[in-house]
Amino acid sequence: xxxxxxxxxxxxxxxxxxxxxxxxxxxxxxxxxxxxxxxxxxxxxxxxxxxxxxxxxxxxxxxxxxxxxxxxxxxxxxxxxxxxxxxxxxxxxxxxxxxxxxxxxxxxxxxxxxxxxxxxxxxxxxxxxxxxxxxxxxxxxxxxxxxxxxxxxxxxxxxxxxxxxxxxxxxxxxxxxxxxxxxxxxxxxxxxxxxxxxxxxxxxxxxxxxxxxxxxxxxxxxxxxxxxxxxxxx
Amino acid sequence: xxxxxxxxxxxxxxxxxxxxxxxxxxxxxxxxxxxxxxxxxxxxxxxxxxxxxxxxxxxxxxxxxxxxxxxxxxxxxxxxxxxxxxxxxxxxxxxxxxxxxxxxxxxxxxxxxxxxxxxxxxxxxxxxxxxxxxxxxxxxxxxxxxxxxxxxxxxxxxxxxxxxxxxxxxxxxxxxxxxxxxxxxxxxxxxxxxxxxxxxxxxxxxxxxxxxxxxxxxxxxxxxxx
Amino acid sequence: xxxxxxxxxxxxxxxxxxxxxxxxxxxxxxxxxxxxxxxxxxxxxxxxxxxxxxxxxxxxxxxxxxxxxxxxxxxxxxxxxxxxxxxxxxxxxxxxxxxxxxxxxxxxxxxxxxxxxxxxxxxxxxxxxxxxxxxxxxxxxxxxxxxxxxxxxxxxxxxxxxxxxxxxxxxxxxxxxxxxxxxxxxxxxxxxxxxxxxxxxxxxxxxxxxxxxxxxxxxxxxxxx
Numbered sequence: 001x002x003x004x005x006x007x008x009x010x011x012x013x014x015x016x017x018x019x020x021x022x023x024x025x026x027x028x029x030x031x032x033x034x035x036x037x038x039x040x041x042x043x044x045x046x047x048x049x050x051x052x053x054x055x056x057x058x059x060x061x062x063x064x065x066x067x068x069x070x071x072x073x074x075x076x077x078x079x080x081x082x083x084x085x086x087x088x089x090x091x092x093x094x095x096x097x098x099x100x101x102x103x104x105x106x107x108x109x110x111x112x113x114x115x116x117x118x119x120x121x122x123x124x125x126x127x128x129x130x131x132x133x134x135x136x137x138x139x140x141x142x143x144x145x146x147x148x149x150x151x152x153x154x155x156x157x158x159x160x161x162x163x164x165x166x167x168x169x170x171x172x173x174x175x176x177x178x179x180x181x182x183x184x185x186x187x188x189x190x191x192x193x194x195x196x197x198x199x200x201x202x203x204x205x206x207x208x209x210x211x212x213x214x215x216x217x218x219x220x221x222x223x224x225x226x227x228x229x230x231x232x233x234x
Numbered sequence: 235x236x237x238x239x240x241x242x243x244x245x246x247x248x249x250x251x252x253x254x255x256x257x258x259x260x261x262x263x264x265x266x267x268x269x270x271x272x273x274x275x276x277x278x279x280x281x282x283x284x285x286x287x288x289x290x291x292x293x294x295x296x297x298x299x300x301x302x303x304x305x306x307x308x309x310x311x312x313x314x315x316x317x318x319x320x321x322x323x324x325x326x327x328x329x330x331x332x333x334x335x336x337x338x339x340x341x342x343x344x345x346x347x348x349x350x351x352x353x354x355x356x357x358x359x360x361x362x363x364x365x366x367x368x369x370x371x372x373x374x375x376x377x378x379x380x381x382x383x384x385x386x387x388x389x390x391x392x393x394x395x396x397x398x399x400x401x402x403x404x405x406x407x408x409x410x411x412x413x414x415x416x417x418x419x420x421x422x423x424x425x426x427x428x429x430x431x432x433x434x435x436x437x438x439x440x441x442x443x444x445x446x447x448x449x450x451x452x453x454x455x456x457x458x459x460x
Numbered sequence: 461x462x463x464x465x466x467x468x469x470x471x472x473x474x475x476x477x478x479x480x481x482x483x484x485x486x487x488x489x490x491x492x493x494x495x496x497x498x499x500x501x502x503x504x505x506x507x508x509x510x511x512x513x514x515x516x517x518x519x520x521x522x523x524x525x526x527x528x529x530x531x532x533x534x535x536x537x538x539x540x541x542x543x544x545x546x547x548x549x550x551x552x553x554x555x556x557x558x559x560x561x562x563x564x565x566x567x568x569x570x571x572x573x574x575x576x577x578x579x580x581x582x583x584x585x586x587x588x589x590x591x592x593x594x595x596x597x598x599x600x601x602x603x604x605x606x607x608x609x610x611x612x613x614x615x616x617x618x619x620x621x622x623x624x625x626x627x628x629x630x631x632x633x634x635x636x637x638x639x640x641x642x643x644x645x646x647x648x649x650x651x652x653x654x655x656x657x658x659x660x661x662x663x664x665x666x667x668x669x670x671x672x673x674x675x676x677x678x679x680x681x682x683x684x685x
Contacts, residue, residue: 074324088251091254099247103243402584
């Protein structure tokens with residue numbers, strides 16, 4: 001029986017009195033890949049940010065591998081890829097990765113940085129300033145940053161959006177590898193096709209509520225809109 | 235200690251990024267000199283009475299120029315959502331506060347290190363006569379400014395009119411500290427030592443620094459993560 | 461029920477005030493100051509009320525950060541706004557008194573100067589709130605600012621008092637010097653009246669704030685549809 005990697009219990013998020021998230025409860029056991037789908041404004045990003053410890057739930061609890069993500073140590077196990085790449089333009093690729101390596105307390109930040117630059121095909125621009133990188137290169141570097149510290153849980157917010165082909169390929173290969181290693185992935189997405197290929201489970205957020213949570217089925221892969229049609233608003 | 239190591243990583247990162255671009259430091263130093271110049275026209279530097287109060291004028295220069303640095307402190311984390319990268323890391327809010335506050339402290343001291351000699355030239359004041367006490371007052375006053383300013387830099391980073399809101403919120407809080415710093419600096423710059431009467435201001439600066447640093451360390455997490 | 465309590469307090473405050481005004485007006489003129497001394501019966505209670513308000517604001521702010529219940533945020537803003545109004549009364553009455561007694565509208569005496577700095581501090585609280593749209597963020601940041609402001613208040617008073625001892629004032633009538641007995645009673649009763657007014661105004665503002673939150677909520681709900 002695998003441990004619970006991501007545990008969401010009765011989570012509400014309020015903006016003033018308005019509930020952006022209503023009573024979200026679900027669990028993601030270790031090794032699963034959960035695709036979080038939903039329309040714009042449904043609450044996917046809000047939920048992911050609560051799971052990552054960026055903001056506080058108004059009600060309810062979230063646990064990553066048994067601890068609250070608001071505790072600093074718990075975040076060591078989380079790799080986060082948001083809308084922005086969270087990479088410093090004024091620093092070089094390797095300086096960026098070394099920085100995050102040190103923040104995450106890695107024993108050998110330099111070694112880990114070099115390994116991940118190779119893995120994402122950026123070893124040749126190691127000392128180049130990020131400011132001069134193309135968009136695809138920045139996104140690959142962001143993937144390196146998110147996985148640098150070997151996190152057990154990956155939280156990705158629309159990771160495939162606006163990626164070029166090479167970046168998509170890198171991300172898919174990295175995620176497949178991560179899942180094969182037993183890591184857990186929760187990814188919100190609009191790009192249903194790429195995400196559903198990797199997903200083992202699917203959850204639909206509709207107007208802040210969890211409208212559906214279950215295994216990925218063949219219907220979903222062949223017709224990505226199926227879940228919306230079945231469980232969303234008509 | 236891990237806490238201090240993480241603080242140093244943040245401080246080093248900020249200083250390295252700033253030294254690469256030198257955006258904030260160049261603008262701030264230029265701004266400081268411009269203000270000194272304008273103050274020289276407002277308060278005649280050749281008159282003895284002006285020279286006596288001139289040390290107080292210095293703190294106007296420091297706070298205005300320093301605000302540029304403080305504003306930039308968290309504003310530099312906005313492009314590419316870099317702030318998310320810091321918040322996702324296993325570092326508590328207090329580490330982010332201290333790391334950035336130390337980096338701001340160094341940068342503002344650098345501005346002061348340029349402004350003081352220029353002031354000495356414009357106002358014909360030999361300000362080095364009480365060098366070490368002056369350094370102490372500069373350090374204490376600048377830390378108080380930096381501690382409060384760093385918290386509010388984080389607080390105002392996403393607000394409309396951030397550049398106005400930061401000084402608007404920080405300056406009133408700093409009035410007691412400015413009072414002490416201005417009085418002491420005015421005395422020390424004219425070569426008068428700190429007497430029994432003025433020691434009370436030194437104690438005020440210490441107290442201010444301790445209270446507001448403690449508040450900042452505790453409340454930074456709330457400001458950053460809600 | 462709440463309405464009745466409010467009206468009751470308002471009535472009591474009005475009666476007290478009327479009575480006090482009568483008592484104050486029949487007091488014999490003060491030897492040095494003439495008529496203007498009567499202003500002290502409003503000047504001092506206004507300051508005390510404002511200071512109490514800032515303490516209530518602190519408690520409300522801390523409670524909000526701990527419990528996340530918006531009632532505390534509404535209380536904090538209500539009590540601060542009303543407090544600012546009373547502090548303004550303090551500043552204006554102090555200024556009028558200074559004009560009559562010393563011939564200047566502003567004499568930089570330590571208490572009034574400190575009150576002015578505190579007024580600016582708490583005005584900053586309101587300006588901060590105006591700049592923040594999202595209610596939870598607004599309440600959180602305002603609470604943090606309120607805590608910083610409250611910590612600053614005693615430091616402001618001490619520092620400005622020391623500042624003014626360096627530049628000695630002309631000898632003047634000390635505002636809380638030897639108080640004749642019949643003054644103390646009037647002062648305390650007026651303090652009560654002013655506290656009652658403060659409470660009533662705070663309750664009105666509180667109700668308005670709750671209504672505003674409801675409107676906000678309805679607007680967001682409609683937009684979400």
